[in-house]
Amino acid sequence: MSVNQATLAVHNLAKSYGAIQAVKGVSFEVQPGEIFGVIGPNGSGKTTLFNAMLGQIQPDRGQIELRGQDVSGLSALALNHRGVGRTFQTLQVFGKMTVRENLIVAAQEHKGTLFSRIFAPSDSGLGDKADALIQKFHIAHVADKPAGELSYGQQKLVDIAMAFMSDPALILLDEPCAGVNPKLVRDIGDLLRDLNKERGSTFVVIEHNMDFIMSLCHRVMVMVEGEILAIGTPDEIRNNKQVLDAYLGS
Amino acid sequence: MNMTDFLQLLFSGLATGAIYALVALGFTLLWQASGTINFAQGEFVMVPAIVMVIALHMGVQIIPAFIMACVFSTVVLGWAFKRGLVDPLFKHGMMPIVVATIGLSFVLRNGVRAGYSAEPQPFPQIFPDDIYNIGGVILSATDVGTVVVAGLLIWAAQAFLSKTVTGRAMQAVAQNTESATVLGINVPRMILYTFAINALLAAAAALLVTPTFLAKFDMGELLGTKAFFAAIIGGFTNSRGALVGGLLVGVLENMAAAYISPAYKDAVALVVFMFVIMFRPQGLLGRKEERKV
Amino acid sequence: MKRFHVSLLVITAIFMAVTPTFLKNYGIHLFTTWLIYMIAIMGLNLTVGYAGQKSLGHAAFFGIGAYTVAILMKAGISFWIGLPIGALLCFVIGLGLGFPALRVQTIYLAFATLGFNAAVWLVMRNEEWLTGGTYGINNIMRPEFFGMSLDRNLPYYYMVLVITVVLALLLGGLLRSPWGKAFKALRDNPIRAESLGVDTRSYTLLAFAIGSGFAGIAGGLFAAQVGFIDPAPFAVHYSIMMYLMVVVGGPGYFFGPVIGAAVGVILPEWLRFAQAWYLTVFGFAVVALMIWLPDGLLSIPDRIRARRQSKAASAARAASAKRIGEAS
Numbered sequence: 079m080s081v082n083q084a085t086l087a088v089h090n091l092a093k094s095y096g097a098i099q100a101v102k103g104v105s106f107e108v109q110p111g112e113i114f115g116v117i118g119p120n121g122s123g124k125t126t127l128f129n130a131m132l133g134q135i136q137p138d139r140g141q142i143e144l145r146g147q148d149v150s151g152l153s154a155l156a157l158n159h160r161g162v163g164r165t166f167q168t169l170q171v172f173g174k175m176t177v178r179e180n181l182i183v184a185a186q187e188h189k190g191t192l193f194s195r196i197f198a199p200s201d202s203g204l205g206d207k208a209d210a211l212i213q214k215f216h217i218a219h220v221a222d223k224p225a226g227e228l229s230y231g232q233q234k235l236v237d238i239a240m241a242f243m244s245d246p247a248l249i250l251l252d253e254p255c256a257g258v259n260p261k262l263v264r265d266i267g268d269l270l271r272d273l274n275k276e277r278g279s280t281f282v283v284i285e286h287n288m289d290f291i292m293s294l295c296h297r298v299m300v301m302v303e304g305e306i307l308a309i310g311t312p313d314e315i316r317n318n319k320q321v322l323d324a325y326l327g328s
Numbered sequence: 329m330n331m332t333d334f335l336q337l338l339f340s341g342l343a344t345g346a347i348y349a350l351v352a353l354g355f356t357l358l359w360q361a362s363g364t365i366n367f368a369q370g371e372f373v374m375v376p377a378i379v380m381v382i383a384l385h386m387g388v389q390i391i392p393a394f395i396m397a398c399v400f401s402t403v404v405l406g407w408a409f410k411r412g413l414v415d416p417l418f419k420h421g422m423m424p425i426v427v428a429t430i431g432l433s434f435v436l437r438n439g440v441r442a443g444y445s446a447e448p449q450p451f452p453q454i455f456p457d458d459i460y461n462i463g464g465v466i467l468s469a470t471d472v473g474t475v476v477v478a479g480l481l482i483w484a485a486q487a488f489l490s491k492t493v494t495g496r497a498m499q500a501v502a503q504n505t506e507s508a509t510v511l512g513i514n515v516p517r518m519i520l521y522t523f524a525i526n527a528l529l530a531a532a533a534a535l536l537v538t539p540t541f542l543a544k545f546d547m548g549e550l551l552g553t554k555a556f557f558a559a560i561i562g563g564f565t566n567s568r569g570a571l572v573g574g575l576l577v578g579v580l581e582n583m584a585a586a587y588i589s590p591a592y593k594d595a596v597a598l599v600v601f602m603f604v605i606m607f608r609p610q611g612l613l614g615r616k617e618e619r620k621v
Numbered sequence: 622m623k624r625f626h627v628s629l630l631v632i633t634a635i636f637m638a639v640t641p642t643f644l645k646n647y648g649i650h651l652f653t654t655w656l657i658y659m660i661a662i663m664g665l666n667l668t669v670g671y672a673g674q675k676s677l678g679h680a681a682f683f684g685i686g687a688y689t690v691a692i693l694m695k696a697g698i699s700f701w702i703g704l705p706i707g708a709l710l711c712f713v714i715g716l717g718l719g720f721p722a723l724r725v726q727t728i729y730l731a732f733a734t735l736g737f738n739a740a741v742w743l744v745m746r747n748e749e750w751l752t753g754g755t756y757g758i759n760n761i762m763r764p765e766f767f768g769m770s771l772d773r774n775l776p777y778y779y780m781v782l783v784i785t786v787v788l789a790l791l792l793g794g795l796l797r798s799p800w801g802k803a804f805k806a807l808r809d810n811p812i813r814a815e816s817l818g819v820d821t822r823s824y825t826l827l828a829f830a831i832g833s834g835f836a837g838i839a840g841g842l843f844a845a846q847v848g849f850i851d852p853a854p855f856a857v858h859y860s861i862m863m864y865l866m867v868v869v870g871g872p873g874y875f876f877g878p879v880i881g882a883a884v885g886v887i888l889p890e891w892l893r894f895a896q897a898w899y900l901t902v903f904g905f906a907v908v909a910l911m912i913w914l915p916d917g918l919l920s921i922p923d924r925i926r927a928r929r930q931s932k933a934a935s936a937a938r939a940a941s942a943k944r945i946g947e948a949s
Contacts, residue, residue: 132816158818170813172806174873183806186799187818195799202799227930244818365728416912422728423675427868428911430861434904442897553739553857556732591747598736605729606721 083146085110085248085280086131091140093123093130100126102304103140108248113274113281115291115312118301119325124284125167127301128252132164133157144248159188163246165237167253167284173226177217177236180225181208185243204243211239215269231262238266242273251283255290263287267294292316300325335465337582343471345578346478350533351555352562352570353482354526359564360502361522364414365426368433369530370552376401376531377543378440381449390452398531406527410520433548441545448542454535474536481532482571485525489567498522550594557601563611572613576600626793626875633879634786641778649774653846655886656778656785657839662866662878662885663792664835669864670872671796672828673808678718678734679863681741682711682833684855686840688745691758691850700764704841708834715833719826738857745852757851761844771845781842788835793875795831804828808873865907871917880918 084107093101101123108114116124130137133154142150144160152160172180178201186195186202195202212221215235220228225236234254241249251270255263267290274281285291291298292312300307300321307325308318315321351373358364366372376397383393413432417424455473459466489495500508501518509515533551541547554577562573577597585593604611637656641649665679689707694700721733745752752758763771771777795801806814807821807828815821844850862885870881884903892899914920 134812154812154816155818155820158816164816166813166816170810172809172813174809175802175805179802182799183802183814183819184817186802187820192820192823195803196795198799200797200799200801227927240817413908413912417915420911420915424911424915426728426731427865428908430865431904431907431911434907435901436904438897438900438904442895442901446897549858553735557736560729560732592743595740595743598739601736602721602733605733606724609724609729 083110084108084143085112085145086282087141087143087146088127088131089141089143091127091130091137091142093126093135093137099304101130101137104301104304104306106299106306106309108280108282110247110280111274111278112297113270113283113295115295115298116282116284116301117286117288117291117298117325118307121303122301123304124301125252126304128164128250128282128284132162132250158244158246161245161247162250163241163244163248164250165241165252165254167256169230169233169237171225171233171236171240174224176223177221177225177228178205178208178212180236180240181211181243184240185245188244207243211242214272215239216265231258234258234262234266238269242277242279245277246279248280248282251281251285253284253286255285255287263290266290270294332464332466333586336467337586338579339465339467339475340471341579341582342575343474343578344582345558345575346475346482347533347537347574348551348555348558348578349482349571349574350478350529350536351551352559352574353485353567354529355555356559356562356564356567356570357485357502357522358526359559360567361498362410362414362418362519363422363425365422365429366526367426367429368436368548368552369526369555370548370550371433371436372401372405372527372530372548373534373537373551374440374543374545374548375405375436375534377451377534377538377547378444378449378545380534380538381451381543382444384452390454394531394535397534398528401527401531402524404527405530406524407520409527410523414523433552437545437548444545446545448544451538451543453539455539470540477532478536481529485529486567494518494521554594554597557597560611561597561600561604563614565610565614569611569613573611576612629876630786630789630793633876634782637782637785638779641775646774649778650846651887651890653774653778653781654843655882656781657842657846658863658866658882658886659878660785660788660842661836661839662863662870662882663788664832664839665863665867666832666870666872666874666878666881667792667804667835668828668832669867670874670877671801671804671808672825673811674825674828675728675731676734676829676832677731677857677860677864678736678738678741679832679836680855680857680859681738682715682836683840683843683859683863684741684745684850684852685711685714686837687844687850687855688752688758688840689837690841690844691761692751694761694845695758700762700841700845704838707841708837711837711840712830712834715830716826718833719829723822723825735857735860738855738860742852742856745855752852755851757849759849761848761850763845763848777846781846784838784842788838792835796875800824800827805873865903867917869907869910869917871919874917874919877917877919 086108089105090103091101092099092103104127118124129135131142133152133156136151140150141148144162149157149160172183175183182201182204185204185207189202190198212218217232217235220232225233228236238251238254254266258266270281271294273279283291283295295312297309298312298315299309300315302324308315308321310318351369355366355369358366379397379400380393383396384390388396413428414425417428453470455470458469460469460472489499497508497513498518498521500511500513501515505515537551558573558577559570560573561576562569562571577600580600581593581596584596637652641652644652661679661683665676668674668676686707689710690700690703693703693706718734718737746755748754763777765771766780769776771780803819803824806819807824811821866881866885867877869884870877870879889896889899
C-alpha cells in the first residue's frame with residue numbers, strides 16, 4: 079500500500095457491445111487532487127468508460143479501485159456513498175424541484191439514516207451549504223425557481239453544483255461544457271479550478287472543448303477506438319505526434 | 329390422467345389460446361410500432377362484435393356483417409383512434425396514452441351498455457356443429473375451425489410483415505423509428521397500417537369468440553387482460569411471442585380448470601405472468617434490453 | 622407553499638365539518654364515503670404521484686383492510702384494534718408487493734399490480750370459509766368512541782373526518798421531510814437520484830407500503846360504515862377508477878385526492894340515475910384531460926403561471942436581444 083495512494087485506479091477495463099469493442103483493456107491512475115482530462119473523438123469509448131466506472135453498466139472485465147479499495151461492479155448508489163459524484167452528459171436535474179431543493183437532495187442521503195430522515199428538518203440542515211454553493215455558482219437569483227424553468231446554461235451549473243454537495247472525493251464530469259456559451263465555459267473552468275484548490279477533490283473530466291481541457295487539467299488522457307493513445311500533461315499531449323495525427327490535427 | 333381427456337383439453341385450450349394470440353399479436357405490434365399500450369384492446373374486440381350483432385339484427389348475413397365490422401373497426405378503432413388519441417398524446421410519453429386508453433375503454437364499454445344494451449346478445453355459429461373423432465379424441469368443428477382460422481390469420485400477418493415491402497417497412501419502423509425515417513420510410517403511414525392491422529385482428533377475434541361467449545358490453549374486459557398477460561409472457565419485443573404466449577395461456581387455463589379448480593381458472597394467466605416478469609421479464613421469446621444512460 | 626397548504630387544509634376541514642350538519646342521512650353517508658376514498662387516494666397519490674409508481678392494485682388493499690376489520694370484529698376483537706392491524710397488514714403486504722416492483726419497470730408494474738388485485742379478488746370471492754365468498758360478511762357493528770356511540774351517521778362521519786385530517790397532517794409532514802424530496806427525485810429522475818445516493822429501492826418499497834397502509838385504513842373505515850362487505854367494491858375496475866381519481870385530481874398535488882375522490886364518489890352519486898352514461902362521459906373526460914391537462918385538474922394554476930411566465934420571458938428575450946455575453 080503506497081503512501082500517496084491513487085484516488086482512482088483502473089486496471090484493464092474492457093466492455094464490448096456484441097462485436098464492437100467499445101473499451102479495450104484500459105488502465106490508468108488518477109492522483110489525489112488531480113484534474114484529469116479525458117479526450118478523444120466520438121466513439122473512442124470515453125462515455126462507455128465512464129459509465130463502466132460509475133456502475134451504470136457492467137464491464138466485461140477489469141478492476142476499479144477507489145483509494146485502494148476494490149469497487150469493481152458496485153452500483154452507482156454504492157459508489158456515491160463511497161464518495162464518488164458525477165454529472166451527466168444529457169442534463170439531469172430534477173425539473174419540478176427548485177434549485178435549492180435540487181442541491182439539498184444531492185446531499186441529504188448522506189446525513190443520518192433512512193428512518194432518522196423522517197424526523198429531520200426539511201432541508202436536512204443543508205440549507206447553508208446549499209446557499210454557499212449557490213453563491214459560488216452565481217445562481218442566487220434563480221435559487222427558488224423550479225430547475226426545469228432555468229436556461230440550459232443555468233441548469234448545467236446546477237448539475238455541476240449538485241455533484242459537489244456531498245463533498246465527494248472523486249467527481250467525474252461528463253462534458254460539462256457541452257452546448258454552453260463561451261463565457262459560461264470560462265466561468266465553469268474558473269469554478270472547477272477554485273473548487274479543486276479549495277477542497278483538494280479529484281476530478282476526471284470528459285470534454286471536447288480543447289482550450290477548456292488544456293487550460294484546466296493537470297494531466298490529460300487521449301482515447302482512440304477504445305484504447306489509450308497517450309497520457310501526459312497538456313503540453314506533452316499538445317506536442318505528441320501520434321495524438322496530433324489521430325485527433326488534434328496537424 | 330387420461331390421455332384422451334388430456335388431448336381434448338389441450339386442443340380446446342389451443343383454440344382459446346389462438347384467440348388470445350390474435351388479440352395479443354395486435355397489441356404487441358401496436359407497442360412495437362408506436363410505443364402505445366392499448367388498455368382498451370379488449371373493447372376493440374367487443375365493438376366489432378356489437379357492430380356485427382346490430383348488422384345481423386338488420387337482416388345482414390354474417391359474412392357481409394363481418395366485413396362491415398372490419399371496415400368500422402379499421403376506420404374508427406384504427407384510423408380515428410390513432411389520429412384522435414395517440415397522435416396528440418405521443419409527445420407526452422407513454423403514461424398519458426395509457427390513461428387515455430383506459431378512459432377510452434370506459435367510453436366504449438359504458439357507451440355500449442347505456443347506448444345499446446346491457447344484455448348479452450346471441451350470435452350465430454360460424455362453424456358447423458360437427459364433432460370429429462380422431463383416435464378416440466373428440467374435437468369440435470368450432471375448435472378446429474378456430475385454430476385453423478386464427479392460425480391462418482397469424483401466419484398471414486407474419487408473412488405480410490416479413491415478406492412484403494410494406495411489411496418490412498413496418499418492421500423497420502418498429503425497430504428503429506429514426507433510422508426508418510432516414511431511410512425514407514413514411515413512418516406515420518406505417519404506424520397507421522399497424523393500427524389498422526390491430527383493428528382487423530381484433531375484429532377477427534370477435535368473429536371467433538362471440539359465438540361461444542355471446543356479445544356483451546363487458547366481454548372485452550377479461551379477454552383484454554389475458555391478452556396483455558399473454559403478450560408479455562411471450563415477449564413484447566417479438567411478435568411470435570404473442571403467439572406463444574396466447575397458446576400457452578389458453579392451454580394452461582384449460583388444464584388448470586380441469587385438474588385444479590375452475591374457480592381459479594382466470595388466475596392462471598396471472599400466475600404465469602407473475603413468474604415471467606419476476607424471473608424472465610423480457611418474456612419467453614423476448615430479448616433482454618440493456619439500460620443505457 | 623406550506624403556509625398556503627395549511628390554510629387550505631383548514632378551510633377544507635371547516636367546510637367538511639360544517640356542511641354535513643345541513644345534510645340528511647344519505648348526504649352524510651355520501652360525505653363519509655368521500656372522506657374514506659380521500660384517504661385511500663391520498664395513499665395512492667403518494668405511490669403514483671409522488672414516487673412515480675404505476676400501481677393499479679390499490680382496491681385490493683382497500684379490500685384487505687375492510688375484510689381484516691370485518692373478520693376480526695366478527696371474532697370479537699375491537700374495531701380500534703382491528704383497524705391498525707388492517708393497516709399494518711396492508712403495509713407489510715405492500716412491502717412484499719413492492720419487491721417485484723423493483724425488478725419490473727413502468728408498464729409491467731401496472732400489469733403486475735392489476736394481476737395482484739385480480740388474485741386477491743378471486744380469493745375474496747372463492748374462499749368462503751374466510752371471507753364469506755360472494756355473500757361477504759354482514760352485520761358489522763359501528764365502533765364506540767370512548768363510550769360514545771357512533772351508530773348514527775353524523776357522529777361516525779366526524780370520527781372519520783378527524784382520522785382523515787390526522788392522516789393528511791402526517792402525510793404532509795412526511796412530504797415536507799427529506800423523504801418527500803427523495804420521493805420526488807425518484808419520480809422525476811431515478812437514475813440521477815441513484816447517482817446522488819438516493820436509495821431508490823428502499824424509497825419505492827416504502828412509498829408502496831405507506832400508500833397501501835392508507836388504503837387499508839380506508840377499507841376498515843368503509844367496512845364499519847356500510848356494515849356489510851362483499852368482494853364487489855374491491856375488483857380490478859375499482860383500482861383503475863382509483864388510479865384515474867389520482868390522475869384527474871393531479872398526481873403529486875397534495876389536494877389532488879380531495880378533487881379526485883369527489884369526481885369518483887360524489888359526482889357519480891349525483892348522476893346515479895344515468896350511471897352507465899356517467900362512466901361514459903367520465904371516460905371521455907379522462908381522454909380529454911390527457912390531451913389538454915395531462916397533469917390533472919390541480920395543474921390549472923401552474924399552467925396559467927407557466928404561460929404568463931413564458932410570455933414575460935419572450936418579452937424579456939426580445940428586449941435583451943442586443944446585449945452580449947449574459948450568463949443568465
